[in-house]
Amino acid sequence: MATQLWAQEPEPVQIAASPEVLLSVTAPEVALAIWNRAAPAGLAASIDALVLDAVDDIEAAIEAPISAADLTVTLQDAGYNSDVVALLAEDIAALAGRFAAVVGRTRFKLRLEVIETDACRRFHSDFVTYRLLTTYRGQATQWIETDRPDAVAQMRAGEVAIFKGRMLLDDPPVLHRSPPIAATGEQRLLLVLDPVTE
Template sequence: MSVETPSHAPKSEVVALSPKAEPENPVRKACFGDQPAIFTDIYQDNINIAVWQNAISSSISEEAKQLLKNAANLKVVMTTDADNVVENLLEQSAELNAAPELCQHIALLVDMFCTLFELKRVGLRLTHLTHAMCPKFHVDKVPCRLVTTFTGNATEWLPNNVVDRTKLGFGGKGLPDNSSGVIRDLNHINQLAAGDVALLKGESWYNNEGGGIVHRSPSLSDNEQRLLLTLDFSD
């Protein structure tokens, strides 16, 4: 299995990211599936990213594209329980009335996230982005974050065995990723696809210090845009 092309990995297969991990980094793996059941694998100690691939229909994708055209300033930031997601979304942004299937899909994701982690409420951000929000490789200081790009360039991430974690944050001395030394070979950068839903395990997950998935926002050229959803613990 090639680690460079995880989006094309066989369905429901756990992919070993390296046959020989560097000793300074704990071994972590990615897993991919074509059903949301793949999310339960995030509970395995050695998994730090679980991806439900191709999770949206073409009509949801089309609604997302239309939103980018018609809702240039779309930014929803709220906490919600799993029961009233669509109502809460529409209360935040009337423009979402034009995207009923997308709203239902978001409600499904909130319900899954709450069930998987036994949460009553989640922090939800739905944002129209025209620039890279977090352009440098980093780890999140959260237990676990759901990330999905409905349309546009999606999140980039690194297998744990190719990262020099001492070069993250201040260790990178302000240098760009391609010269900071955070990654030895740029060919090892992996990228999610639009429509993929990923659970990114963070540094605050129990016993996962030093094992949080290293990731960044994709760079966007002048006319590129993306519609991004993130869900976080909120209890």
């Protein structure tokens, strides 16, 4: 069970530099928790040097705790080079373990994909219980609170968010989208984790 981190009713968006903020998303009033971290320095540099055209998108079922060694094989099979594989595998394994502790699930659907279009260009909420997102390279996810639709906020690369989805919220107070990058030549590397629900 999540530890309560506030004295009064929390706001629908919680942002902090500590990873403990991710626990707040399990509170009924919270729809988005953002761990305002930078990607590990060595990982960020290796990903910046990565040729994203040379890697395949990954979609896999994983179970936490997952070992970095298992993820290493998956990343190598997708074309990730040796400079980035170990660091990226360690980070994804750590995030999956942290996500499992927050949502009380061990089975997840993992997507690691290169995005070059305006995928999910409209503000929306996904039909999931929870969704973990982090952008390893490029512009990160944008979000709004529905009562302030013109105040568009944007995550930074490396930050980690857990969004509560429509399976838990009929009328979500927070919506998100991919940043518009079509025709700019920009590429994004995005990690998505969704719990597998029975």
